[in-house]
Amino acid sequence: MPTAKLRHLAFTARDAVKLAHFYRDQFGMRIFHTDPDGSQFLTDGYINLAIIQQALDGDVPTGFNHFGFHVDDVEGAMTGLVDAGLPKPAARHTTRPFAEYRAIDPEGNWFDLSGHGFLPPTEEN
Structure with missing residues (x-):
């Protein structure tokens, strides 16, 4: 079985823009996508960092949210899970092009599965 590549980490933040600017300014990460709600997506060219804007009416606390694997065979990975x-991973219903499926590990942690990777489609994954 080929090794899955960890390529994506996500946090939920009270101020996604401010936190993204921190990682940009302190560590040289590049912001490559902003959602209409203010969620920010950064990269170091290898791993992407999603900073999801916390919604006041949402039920997701601030802090770690999920991580994501880039796999060679999405169907095979889902079958293995x-x-x-x-549970069978669910299709991600979002306009974000970064992951196709959401899965859950035995402890209840969320993770994404992607066959195409987590950087913008025009960049190498």
Whole structure:
């Protein structure tokens, strides 16, 4: 089985723009996408960092939210998760082009699965 590549981490923040500017200014990360709600997406060219704007009417606390794997075979990865007794990953219903499926590990942590990777489609993944 090929090794999955960890390529995406996500945090929920009270002020996504301010936090993104911190990582940009302190660590040289590049902001490559901004959602209409203010969520920010940065990269170091290898891993992307999603900073999701917390919604006052949402039920997601600030802090760590999820991570994402770039895999060579999405269907095979999903089959392996189901065979391990986990729910089948669900299609991500979003306009963000960064991940196709959301899955859950045995402890209840969210993670994404992507066959195309997490950087913008015009960049190398």
